[in-house]
Amino acid sequence: MSGDTRPAQHSFQSASLVPLPLIVRAEGIRMWDEDGNAYIDVSSGPVVSNIGHGNARVAEAMARQAREMDFAYARVARHRPNMDLVERIAGLAGPGYERVCLASGGSEAMEIALKFLRQYAIATGQPERRRIITLDPSYHGGTIATLAITGDPGLDAFVDGFAIPSARIPAPLQYRVPPNHSPATWRMACAEALEARILELGPENVLAFVVEPIGGLATGALPLAEDYADRVREICTRHGVFLVHDEVLCGSGRSGRFLASHAWPNARADIVVLAKGLGAGYAPLAAMLAPAAMVERLAALTGFNFSHTYNANPISCAVGLAVLDEYERHGLIEAAAVRGAQLRAGLEAMAARRRCIGDVRGEGLLLAVEMVRDQATRQPFAPGFLPTERVRVCGLRHGLIIYSRRTANGRYGDWFMVAPPLTITAAECDELLERLERTLADLEAEAGVDPVSGAGGRGAGR
Secondary structure (H helix, E strand, O other): OOOOOOOOHHHHOOOOOOOOOOEEEEEEOEEEEOOOOEEEEOOHHHHOOOOOEOOHHHHHHHHHHHHHOOOOOOOOOOOHHHHHHHHHHHHHHOOOOOEEEEEOOHHHHHHHHHHHHHHHHHHOOOOOOOEEEEEEOOOOOOOHHHHHOOOOHHHHHHHOOOOOOOEEEEOOOOOOOOOOOOHHHHHHHHHHHHHHHHHHHOHHHEEEEEEOOEOOOOOOOOEOOHHHHHHHHHHHHHHOOEEEEEEOOOOOOOOOOOOHHHHOOOOOOOEEEEOHHHOOOOOOOEEEEEOHHHHHHHHHHOOOOOOOOOOOOHHHHHHHHHHHHHHHHHOHHHHHHHHHHHHHHHHHHHHOOOOOEEEEEEEOOEEEEEEOOEOOOOEOOOOOOOHHHHHHHHHHHOOEEOEOOOOHHHOOOEEEEEOOOOOOOHHHHHHHHHHHHHHHHHHHHHHOOOOOOOOOOOOOOO
C-alpha cells in the first residue's frame, strides 16, 4: 500500500494486521493515498472531521489569524477570537451553559471539568466530595486521570496504585440484556444502580457522575434513552452529585442537535464537555460548559486557577468560529439528522441481507454496527477471529477507512463506527452503503458465515 516504510507515531503501537495507508490529500468525505487510491472517510478520522476535509474558508480563517496574531496567553491578555467563540458556543448551548472554558482536546477539557467541580466542592465547604462514578463500559480520555475514570477492565492493571479509579455501574446496553429483563427494564435497573452506588460510597463523598449521552467506540454509539437520562438527573440532584455530560464525540452537531442532550429537556447536565467536531480536525479545540451561577460563585470564593498554555489559542479560536460559520452556512446540524436517518435506514435494510449485522444503533451521523457471527442467536465470532480488525482490512479493499478496535477485550461485543462528515450528500451515502455491503460480504466469507440473514434475528429494541 505504501513504499515508504519510515516509522511515524504508529511505531509506538503494538503490531497490527491492518495496514495504514499513507494519506497525501483529503477533500470532502474522501482521502487519497500516495498511490492515488481513493477512500471514503467512514468515521471522520475518527469522529472529528465534521465539516469534511479541505475546507478553504476554514483554512483561510486560520491563515488570516496567524498573520494578524499568532498567540496570546489567556492568563495575561484577552483577545477577540476567544471572546467571540465562547459567546457563540454559549449561545448554541443555551441556558445553563453561559460560561465556556476552552481547551486543546477532549481529555484536557474533561480534566478541566473535574478540577472545576473539585475546586467548587472545596470552596463551598464539601471537601469530602472526591469520588467519581462512571459506566462500565465507557471512555473519557487518554490522560492518567481520564483513563482512571474510563470503564474498561483492560486498564485496571495500569490504573491500580497509580491513579484513583472511578466507581463503576453497568452501562444500559440494549442489544444484550440479562435474563428476565427487557431493554426498558434493564436500563432502569442500570439507573437504579447509580443510586445504589452513591449510597454505598456515601452521598457526601461523591463528586460527580460522568456519562456520554451517545457513546463512542466503548459502547458502539449507545444512545441513552430519555427515561434513563431523566432518572439519573433526578438521582444526582437529590444527592447533590454533579452530572457531567461527556459530549466529546456526540456534541457539536453530530447527533442532529448542537448538544445531543438537548433531546432531554428535563435532564440537563451541570457540566458539558465538547471537543472533536468543535475544531473539526483543523485545529485542536475543546470546551467545558458551565452555568454562570456556579462560575461566578467560585470566582467570588477562590477563583478557578488551573489552566493550560494553549487554552484559548487565537488560531484555534479562529478555526472554531469558522467551523461554526460552516455549520450555519450549510445547515450541517440539520443535515446530520437527515443523512443519519438515510444511513441508518440503509444499514437496517442491509441487515436483512447480511447475517453479520447484529445491531445498528446511534443518532444522527454517530452510528455503529455491531458484528456477530449469527444475528439470529447474537453469537459472537470465534475467539481467534478479530472482526474489528478484519472489517478494517476488508474496508480498505473497497475504498473505505473504517474506525474499529476491540474494547474491553470484546466482553460487550464488537462493532465499527459509521460517522462520516456532516457534509456527506445523499448520493455519497448510497455509495458508502454499497461499498460497505461489499466489505461485509468479504468479512462473512473470511469468517465462514452464511450470508443469508436469519429471520427476525436482530430485535434489539430501544
